[in-house]
Amino acid sequence: MIDFRLKVFCSVAHNLSFTKASKELYVSQPAISKHIQELEAEYGTRLFERLGTRIALTPDGELLLSHAEKILKHYKQLDFEMNLLSQRHTGELRLGASTTIAQYVLPPYLATFQQKFKLIKLSLLNGNTRDIEKAIEEHRIDLGLIEGSSRQNHLHYTPFMRDELVCITSTRSQLAQYDEITLEEFGRLPLVIRESGSGSLEVLEKALARHQMKLSQLNIIMQMGTTEGIKRFLYHTDSVGVVSIQAVSSEIADGKLKVIEISDFDCEREFCFVQNAGQTGGVESDFMRYMTRKF
Secondary structure, three states: OOOHHHHHHHHHHHHOOHHHHHHHHOOOHHHHHHHHHHHHHHHOOOOEEEEOOEEEEOHHHHHHHHHHHHHHHHHHHHHHHHHHHOOOOOEEEEEEEEHHHHHHHHHHHHHHHHHHOOOEEEEEEEEOHHHHHHHHHOOOOOEEEEOOOOOOOOEEEEEEEEEEEEEEEEOOOHHHHOOEEOHHHHHHOOEEEEOOOOHHHHHHHHHHHOOOOOHHHOOEEEEEOOHHHHHHHHOOOOOEEEEEHHHHHHHHHOOOEEEOEEOOOOOEEEEEEEEEOOOOOHHHHHHHHHHHHHO
8 A cells, every 4th residue: 555544544445443444554643643643744733533532524624524535446457457568466455245244155265366466455344235235335344245135326236146035944843844835835934034235135025015915914023134044944944935045055065955836936146246436457357357257
């Protein structure tokens, strides 16, 4: 980084905490404070208001942040393009992925990407779809990979893979006797689904709406924050869950879980890259091209 102070400033500004910035950048807290003091001396103004144990950006700090984010983005693009001249791929790539993608799709590709581009430092933030979109908006990550079908107007989405949500149950459950059911029968079964804000739940809601049904008409007995939690719950109950086929392929092959088809009911979606609008180039574009070649 040509001017590390700007990176320190942006980290403090986004976290509104010297301590969190210290942990994020692996730099001591006194060093963080020193960098901020140097910037304030350079521009002859206070960048943060100290409010007891909290801090907040001053108007001058807000102005610096708007420029610093653009400068750091250009630095990253510069590093990437200069390294391309000698066929070296270096830099940092901060990824964020919604739960299903982070657990069941991404790990093999992260492993092979890192083996191919050893000088690129990778990090991964996990959360539901809305968490990842918010992290993109706040510039805490460079590239998101999400499920779901809603779109924010100020973000850019690029599909890279199709997925299907399926109804599953444990092969030890009494419900495993069913191979196919109607949507009306599905609505009566004890059901476990993902939490509000997850892409999976959003896709299910929209699929139901195409059949003039709402979530409130289903027999939902629990909502859980992870697909792994749903699978483990199903092993001990006579109930069904709705999850990505990507998340249960090994359990189906091992005979632990079973898909129950719902007649005339499709629950498909696309996995997408998400970026801030106008964001191009850099290591994230290289990663997108790498992933796209794999599907």
